Amino acid sequence: MKQTGEIFNSTQLPKKGRVTLIGSNGVGKSCMLLTLKDHYQEQAYYLPAKHNLYFNYKTDQTHKGSTGQQLIKQIQEIREDDQSTVVMLDEWDAHLDKENTQIIDQYLDELAQTRLVIDVRH
Numbered sequence: 387m388k389q390t391g392e393i394f395n396s397t398q399l400p401k402k403g404r405v406t407l408i409g410s411n412g413v414g415k416s417c418m419l420l421t422l423k424d425h426y427q428e429q430a431y432y433l434p435a436k437h438n439l440y441f442n443y444k445t446d447q448t449h450k451g452s453t454g455q456q457l458i459k460q461i462q463e464i465r466e467d468d469q470s471t472v473v474m475l476d477e478w479d480a481h482l483d484k485e486n487t488q489i490i491d492q493y494l495d496e497l498a499q500t501r502l503v504i505d506v507r508h
Contacts, residue, residue, distance in 0.1 A: 396418065396421070396422060396425075399502060399504075400502060401471070401502060402498060402499065402500055402501055402502055403498050403502060403503070404494060404495065404498035404502075404503045404504075404505070405502070405503070405504045405505075406504075406505050406506075406507055407419075407504065407505070407506045407507070408506075408507050415476075415506040416476050416477075416506060419432060419474045419476050419504065419506060420432075422472070422474060422504065423474060426471070426472050428469075429469070429470060429471045429472055430470065430471070430472035430473070430474060431460075431464055431470055431472070431473050431474065432474045432475075432476070433457065433460060433461075433473070433474070433475045433476070433478060434453075434457070434475075434476065434478070452486075453481060453482060454482045454483065454485075454486030454487075454489075454490070455486070457478060457482075457486070457490055458486065458489060458490060458493070461473075461490060461493045461494070461497070462493070464497065465493070465496070465497060470501065471501055471502065472501060472502045472503075472504065473494070473497055473501055473502070473503045473504070474503075474504045474505070475494070475503070475504070475505040475506065476505075476506045477506055477507065478490065478505060479491075479507065
């Protein structure tokens with residue numbers, strides 16, 4: 387992960403690649419993602435979906451499992467969706483074991499080859 391120290395500018399985002407926002411609690415990282423989700427609407431996925439901006443994956447019995455397993459299934463589903471252009475993840479690695487963190491990190495790098503991936507971390 388390369389840290390630039392630059393101020394985040396949401397008006398100059400690339401079409402593909404990975405942007406990681408790092409900062410202390412309360413500086414507005416999650417608010418920025420919510421603003422971007424509102425801007426991109428249905429073109430963007432926001433994970434984890436625990437608020438009124440819902441993630442559009444199919445809700446069925448196959449999405450049960452640990453937090454890491456659920457996130458892996460959601461990301462696999464996103465990989466199959468040709469319509470989305472942006473994937474946003476808010477502290478996706480919180481409470482995940484090392485194995486699931488590495489798997490998801492690799493999936494995100496793969497997604498970033500064709501889409502914009504924005505993730506928030508501490």
